[in-house]
Amino acid sequence: MRYFLELAYNGKNYFGYQIQPNQISVQEVIEDRLSKILRKKISIVGAGRTDAGVHAKKMYIHFDYEEELNVDLIKRLNSFLPKDIAAYRLFLMDDEAHARFDATSRSYNYFLSPIKDPFSFDSAWSFNRLLDVEKMNNAAKLLIKKGDFGSFAKLHTDVKTNICDVTAAFWRKNENGQLVFEITADRFLRNMVRAIVGTLVDIGLGKISIEEFSEIIEQKQRSSAGASAPAHGLYLVDVQYPKELFKNEFN
Structure with missing residues (x-):
């Protein structure tokens, strides 16, 4: 099943959204926390690739997970994320929905x-x-x-x-x-x-x-x-x- 997650983050401490070699990124942190909570390797795709130091008040990511999730994931994720990244809403999506390519x-x-x-x-x-x-x-x-x-x-x-x-x-x-x-x-x-x-x-x-x-x-x-x-x-x-x-x- 495909899920969308609505996020916000302060980009001050990150080398942008996208994973970078030898630099901390928003994507890396979220993938790490989701993978630990769901106990399997989770890869995410974002709606965009904000640069180093840029913030997001509303960013969407998508990821796939074979089991049904609920709002408890938001609570667990927020307790596990650093203070400068927050998860707000979780959506079940069409199986082909794409956070980047489907954005209008x-x-x-x-x-x-x-x-x-x-x-x-x-x-x-x-x-x-x-x-x-x-x-x-x-x-x-x-x-x-x-x-x-x-x-x-x-x-x-x-x-x-x-x-x-x-x-x-x-x-x-x-x-x-x-x-x-x-x-x-x-x-x-x-x-x-x-x-x-x-x-x-x-x-x-x-x-x-x-x-x-x-x-x-x-x-x-x-x-x-x-x-x-x-x-x-x-x-x-x-x-x-x-x-x-x-x-x-x-x-």
């Missing part, structure tokens, strides 16, 4: 703090220079399309295409006075959101114009865009799937 959209938020804040220094980018947010939002509208986003992709990766369908991209201010960049797409390239944020901040600082930002998108060259924003301000916040894949949620 993913959403990220990037948090930027305009003041020095001792309580968010490791969860948001502390940035106290004045930004033209209206200009940044006008530029962000150019991202809303299906197209090649190679200008914001990490170099030398194994992806076959840089085509992404971006359906939302905008800045807002939250109740804590932080600037939050929200972006949704069917898929994301390695480092894509952080590269976009870094380039939009350059627009907000007046370093580049909206017209130049449009040219950067069209050039499809990573060297054309700005520097990547720090990893600790980035959060995976949502992943969507076709409802028909879900057979049952264990409450």
